[in-house]
Amino acid sequence: MTPxxxxxxxxxxxxxxxxxxxxxxxxxxxxxxxxxxxxxDAQSRESELDNGVSRRADGLARTVYFDRGILHLDALREDDLALSSERLAVIQAPEPGRPQIRHTPVPRSALPHQADLDEIWQQVQHDQETVLVATESGGRETQWAAAPVWDDDQIAAAVLVGADPTQSQAAHDRLIHWLVLSCAALVAAASAIGHLLSGQAMRPALRGLDRQEQFLAEAAHELRTPLATLRLVVEGGSASPSRAPSALDEAVRLVDRMGRLVTGLLVRARVEAGTHEVEMTPLRLDQLVEQAVAELPNSTGVTAVTEAVVVCGDPDLLAQAVRNLIENALRHGGGTPVHVHVTDGRVVVRDHGPGVPAKDRERLFRRRVTGPGSTGTGTGLAIVKWVADLHGGTAHLAAAPGGGLQAELNLPRPARDEESVRHSLPREGAPCSRTRPTGTR
Structure with missing residues (x-):
């Protein structure tokens, strides 16, 4: 996990x-x-309610009529519109006089007050068509439609049809309630999806940041020992003029080694960033291991037994992996001798130290994991594992016979003939190819 x-x-x-x-x-x-x-929704419900009472009022106004000044209401007793209306009334105003209720099948308390009837009547007289009026009675609002009834050339009566908007308003309130809940749920879901999508979008940046941190840790891990050795060599040469020539030669050798280390670090960083493909070339694994042992600051405790072996790989990356295996054995082997054996595409590095419990061996190949009691950065063996995967090989730890720990780097070998191996040259046209990392770190 990135700190x-x-x-x-x-x-x-x-x-x-x-x-x-x-x-x-x-x-x-x-x-x-x-x-x-x-x-x-509110406008639609209001319009539906108004249209409903208006149609009923117009229809019922056509069923009543005047004959010689007498209003006939018999048709209302059998008309389906009249029977199905919530509130119904017929008003008539004597000349002159205030409008009076001539017919209603509902209680008088359900009808408008007299003042409201006066206002409705005046509006019908003024507009001479069906009018819509909202009244309130007993704390409840009612929507009324008043349709005129003509006696010759004057309006002598009006049919009132009313409807209670309570049910429509309750349905409108339920719609608002569900809209609020649905919007809240959608916002929560959208926020969660947005958080996931933003995390997905930032994964490349996080991987780049992780690679940067890993590169810095690996650079420190790889350069710490040669830099310290270079400092000691330079200080020794400056303190004793007689040792200056040999110190200068040693310093040049260490600078060359650090140049190869930096090259390997940059190659590894570019490969993992996806901007570079590794050029696999046939090489002598035994010679590469011998050179890595010779470049160690203190190789007196290291012995190497090698056989001529040709593998396909990147020399800088493989050299780093071999150095890390040997330095890990020197660091954690308790000062015991370290033996390196190269045979048949396999590099085996063995120490005679306390070893590592079986349950912890695979874990040591992970990033930033160190051995028991170690204060290292935990990148050495992880680099070995990455290089092995890159080359299509494997890396693992095992208990050594007789005690200690045995680290193995196994690499696939190209098709070759024995004559090319004996002459220390890879066969021309050996099947090596470019490759990319097979896993992430």
Missing amino acids: RTPALARLQRARWATTLLFAATTSLCLLILAVLAVRI
């Missing part, structure tokens, strides 16, 4: 900011849609 750094903290803050922006944008869009839906 929390200022760069990682900034990425995490950016992720949360993106999530909040996504949630705010979604909330605003849903709010606008919800407001539009509420207004459209």
Whole structure:
């Protein structure tokens, strides 16, 4: 897991900011849609209610009539519109006089007050067509439609049809309730999805940050020993003029080694970033191991037994992997002798130290994991594992016969003939190819 750094903290803050922006944008869009839906529903219900009472009032106004000044209401007793109306009344006003109720099948308390009847009558007289009026009685609102009834050339009566908007308003309130709950759920879901998407989008940046941290740790791991040795050599040469020539030769050798280390580090960083493909070339694994042993600052405790072996690989990366195996054995072997054996595409490094419990061996190949009691960065064996995977090989630890730990690096070998091996040259046209990493670190 990548440790929390200022760069990682900034990425995490950016992720949360993106999530909040996504949630705010979604909330605003849903709010606008919800407001539009509420207004459209309210207008639709109001229009439906008005149209309903207007049609009933117009229809019933055509069933009543005047004959020689007498209002006939018999048809209302059998008309389906009249029988199915919630509230119904017929009003008539003597000339001159206030309108009076001539017929109603509902209690008088369900009808408008006299003042409201006066206002309805005056409006019908003024507009001379069906009018809509909302009244309140007993704390409840009623929507009325009043249709005129003509006696020759004057309006002598009006049919009132009313409807209670309570049920429509209750359905409208339920719509608002479900809209609020649905929008809240959608905002929560959108926020969660936005957070996941922002995390997916930032994964390349996190991987790049992780690679950067790993590169710095590996660079420190690889360069720490040669830099310390170079310092000791330079200080020894400057303190004793007689040792200056040999110290200079040793310093040049160490600088060359650090140049190869830096090259290997850059190659590994570019390969893992996907900007570089490793050029696999046939090489002598035994000679590569012998050179790695010779470059050790203190190789007196290391013995190497090698056989001529040709493998396909990157020499800088394989040299790093071999050095890490040997240095790991020197560091954790308790000062015991280290034996290196190369045969048939396999590099075996053995120490005679306390070893590692079987349950911990695979774990040591992970990043930033060290052995018991170790204070190292935990990158050496992880690099070995990565190089092995890159070359299509394997790396593992095992208990050595007679005590100690045995580390093995196994590499696939190209098709070859024995004559090319005996002459220390890979066969021309050996099947090596470019490759990319087979796994992530």
